[in-house]
Amino acid sequence: MKKITNRNLHRDFAYFYVGLLIAFSFSGIILNHRRDWYPMDYTYESKQVNIILPEDVTAVDDVYLKEATLDWKVENEFDSFRLNDNSLRIHFKDNVIADIDPSTGSGVLEYKKRTPLIGDTMFLHKSTNKAWIWYSDIFGAGMILIAITGMLIPLGKNGFKTRGWKLALAGLIFPLIFLFLLA
Numbered sequence: 001m002k003k004i005t006n007r008n009l010h011r012d013f014a015y016f017y018v019g020l021l022i023a024f025s026f027s028g029i030i031l032n033h034r035r036d037w038y039p040m041d042y043t044y045e046s047k048q049v050n051i052i053l054p055e056d057v058t059a060v061d062d063v064y065l066k067e068a069t070l071d072w073k074v075e076n077e078f079d080s081f082r083l084n085d086n087s088l089r090i091h092f093k094d095n096v097i098a099d100i101d102p103s104t105g106s107g108v109l110e111y112k113k114r115t116p117l118i119g120d121t122m123f124l125h126k127s128t129n130k131a132w133i134w135y136s137d138i139f140g141a142g143m144i145l146i147a148i149t150g151m152l153i154p155l156g157k158n159g160f161k162t163r164g165w166k167l168a169l170a171g172l173i174f175p176l177i178f179l180f181l182l183a
Contacts, residue, residue: 006149006152006153007149007153009145009149010145010146010149010150010153013142013145013146013149014146016142017139017142017143017146020139021143023121023124023125024121024124024125024139026118026121027118027121027122027124027125028125030118030121030122031122031125031126039115039118039119039122040114040115040118040119040122040123041095041112041113041114041115041119042112042113042115043110043111043112044111044112044113045110045111046108046109046110046111047108047109048106048107048108048109049069049072049098049100049106049107049108049109050105050106050107051068051069051100051105051106051107052068052105053068053088053100053102053105057083057088057102058083060081060083060088062078062080062081065078065081065090066078069090069098072098072109074092074096074109076092076093076094076096077092077093078090078091078092078093079091079092079093083102086101086102086103087099087100087101087102088100088101088102088107095111095112095113095114096109096110096111096112097109097110097112098110151164151168
């Protein structure tokens with residue numbers, strides 16, 4: 001039986017988690033830029049729509065919107081809506097969304113699909129499934145183990161005690177600057 005060493009633990013955990021590391025890194029980069037480009041889903045069909053809204057738009061409710069959107073002939077079932085100061089978003093099942101300007105009643109109805117692979121990795125990144133959260137927590141603990149064992153592997157002039165602590169400190173300073181000064 002092989003001896004358990006920092007190098008072996010570091011290597012084996014890194015091999016085990018390499019797929020998730022790549023998926024989380026990739027989707028994390030995309031989520032950082034989601035205001036510029038959001039490939040979680042893409043619009044494959046859209047059309048202009050109009051809706052007659054009451055003068056007091058705060059009176060809008062599910063029943064009203066189900067009836068008022070019938071002439072749009074959306075095959076998908078009404079799901080929910082969100083009304084902000086200058087935006088009404090109506091959600092239908094299976095990722096069909098209408099964005100309406102409440103002052104004019106006009107807007108766009110979009111049929112969306114998840115972008116293959118990219119959207120799936122983002123879904124994993126944002127998932128609230130309890131089993132997935134537990135797995136992600138275990139992954140986080142694995143990343144801590146990989147970091148610690150990685151610090152303990154090299155010895156000599158490039159080891160953690162002589163050189164590595166400086167790089168680790170520099171790597172820690174940047175997130176702290178962003179957290180406390182730029183957030």
